[in-house]
Amino acid sequence: MDSEALKKYSALHPKPAGLTLQYGTAGFRTKAEQLDHVMFRMGLLAVLRSKAVVSTIGIMVTASHNPEEDNGVKLVDPLGEMLHPSWEEYATQLANAEEQELQKIITEICQKAAVNQHKDASVFIGRDTRPSSEKLSQSVIDGISVLGGQYHDYGLVTTPQLHYMVCCRNTQGQYGKATLEGYYEKLSKAFTELIKQSPGSGESQRHLKIDCANGIGALKLSEMEPYFPKEVLIHLYNDGTKEKLNHLCGADFVKVHQKPPRGLDMKPNERCCSFDGDADRIVYYYKDTTGHFHLIDGDKIATLISIFLKELLAKVGQTLKMAVVQTAYANGSSTRYLEETLKVPVHCVKTGVKHLHHKAQEFDVGVYFEANGHGTVLFSKAAETKIRQLAKEEKDDEKREAAKVLENMIDLINQTVGDAVSDMLVIEAILALKGLTVQQWDAVYTDLPNRLLKVQVADRRVIDTTDAERRAVTPPGLQEKIDALVKKYKLSRAFVRPSGTEDVVRIYAEADTQENADALAHEVSLAVYHLAGGKGAPPQP
Numbered sequence: 001m002d003s004e005a006l007k008k009y010s011a012l013h014p015k016p017a018g019l020t021l022q023y024g025t026a027g028f029r030t031k032a033e034q035l036d037h038v039m040f041r042m043g044l045l046a047v048l049r050s051k052a053v054v055s056t057i058g059i060m061v062t063a064s065h066n067p068e069e070d071n072g073v074k075l076v077d078p079l080g081e082m083l084h085p086s087w088e089e090y091a092t093q094l095a096n097a098e099e100q101e102l103q104k105i106i107t108e109i110c111q112k113a114a115v116n117q118h119k120d121a122s123v124f125i126g127r128d129t130r131p132s133s134e135k136l137s138q139s140v141i142d143g144i145s146v147l148g149g150q151y152h153d154y155g156l157v158t159t160p161q162l163h164y165m166v167c168c169r170n171t172q173g174q175y176g177k178a179t180l181e182g183y184y185e186k187l188s189k190a191f192t193e194l195i196k197q198s199p200g201s202g203e204s205q206r207h208l209k210i211d212c213a214n215g216i217g218a219l220k221l222s223e224m225e226p227y228f229p230k231e232v233l234i235h236l237y238n239d240g241t242k243e244k245l246n247h248l249c250g251a252d253f254v255k256v257h258q259k260p261p262r263g264l265d266m267k268p269n270e271r272c273c274s275f276d277g278d279a280d281r282i283v284y285y286y287k288d289t290t291g292h293f294h295l296i297d298g299d300k301i302a303t304l305i306s307i308f309l310k311e312l313l314a315k316v317g318q319t320l321k322m323a324v325v326q327t328a329y330a331n332g333s334s335t336r337y338l339e340e341t342l343k344v345p346v347h348c349v350k351t352g353v354k355h356l357h358h359k360a361q362e363f364d365v366g367v368y369f370e371a372n373g374h375g376t377v378l379f380s381k382a383a384e385t386k387i388r389q390l391a392k393e394e395k396d397d398e399k400r401e402a403a404k405v406l407e408n409m410i411d412l413i414n415q416t417v418g419d420a421v422s423d424m425l426v427i428e429a430i431l432a433l434k435g436l437t438v439q440q441w442d443a444v445y446t447d448l449p450n451r452l453l454k455v456q457v458a459d460r461r462v463i464d465t466t467d468a469e470r471r472a473v474t475p476p477g478l479q480e481k482i483d484a485l486v487k488k489y490k491l492s493r494a495f496v497r498p499s500g501t502e503d504v505v506r507i508y509a510e511a512d513t514q515e516n517a518d519a520l521a522h523e524v525s526l527a528v529y530h531l532a533g534g535k536g537a538p539p540q541p
Helices: 003-012 036-053 085-096 099-112 133-146 159-170 180-196 216-227 251-257 298-316 332-341 353-360 381-393 397-412 420-434 438-442 478-486 514-531
Strands: 028-031 056-061 070-076 122-127 150-156 206-211 232-237 272-275 282-287 293-296 322-327 346-349 365-369 375-379 450-456 464-466 471-474 493-498 504-510
Touching (some): 003 099, 003 133, 036 085, 036 099, 036 133, 070 159, 085 099, 122 133, 133 150, 150 159, 159 420, 180 420, 216 420, 272 420, 282 420, 298 375, 322 332, 353 365, 353 375, 375 420, 450 514, 471 478, 471 493, 493 514
Parallel strands (some): 056 122, 206 232, 322 346
Antiparallel strands (some): 028 070, 272 282, 365 375, 450 504, 493 504
């Protein structure tokens, strides 16, 4: 390592005094002007990680659904998964190190993680459409170059596309071709094969309105459009030509405010969906004939996919184990429907994509979605091999055809990470194949009314939870109080958990009516305020 070059370049990317950042589920995220040094240092870290695992590592410059003036960065591990937890620690150390300690910390990381300095390093870089992203990705390149790493800059891509590229590269092309064309071709080929089987295919056109959050999703969908079968017509809104990224639009806005995005006019019963800023989340929605807005969130997406896959697995007649993974935020009705009606096992894990992904890997077919619309399906190696073999060799027509549909599903799903483009095509294919309207899909079960609140506290660490964040262990007396409050309402539950990023406690409550859900959420927020050191005025109903 050339310590003079490191000194020289590091001085060009100075760390603002007194700034400390934490690498979390979303990597680093903050105001764009505070990130230059972080980008440079993540370039350094990606080289070390690449040498440690002797594979290509990805770096994505994005702040997803945050406001346009923010930015962020996350690293992608060899199979397109999120950075290993032990390296999140190193990322935090490196980002917060003072200039003169950089060399020492790099040396320590190399020792702790057994990094072989003589190995080659290779990094893939991608970025979203934020005004600050291009300059910040240049800082990443500076960091990679100082440590002698090779890089390929994909420029503007969705977050899931970068995850896909990294996985393709490290599986020597087994997962697909590590180019945008490769991504478009693989997905559109599988989608076209599936749509062909649908009743009335070729006759009726399928329209879908898509709110692209004024982000990267619009650019990539327009590039992909020529690859779509002609009966699928997508209409793009909030395509980034006029308005600001994520402003009053995007999946997060629609989910939180339970209303349509700005700039998209909905006619009754039209299918609409929203991506988030970096296109790794999707939610669907429609307005009924009375003008009432219906949101179809991640829970209902997971349910639709589970219904479809369960039918196919039954037809194929294999004993493949399928399960759905949710967090405590999943609507109680979805859990009940999956377990009692569909008879699919449901597992609850802590909030955060990495926990869901990890749990889903335990099954032959693991479906996971967060209520916010981030999710995917994982197939075990053994299940995938079995399905592909049946699609080729099975003598029984019905079984073979079902296996072929499953095989196309495997190719259409981006198994590395939640991907709005891929998930959208999966949903569109299932609705077409099952001949379902958006209202019929919505009617599979009725969501229990719920309410999300947050309470500011002096220190979020006073709250500790267990049972996948569904029960509070500390402060003493809080869980007992919540239990007593929940008993007052029908079909109710409530839980509290500390935010991962700020000193607030998040509260979720659901009950048989909206009035009761609101009342329960408010009473729980008062309990948190009084027992967990609330700041400012007590919560108002």
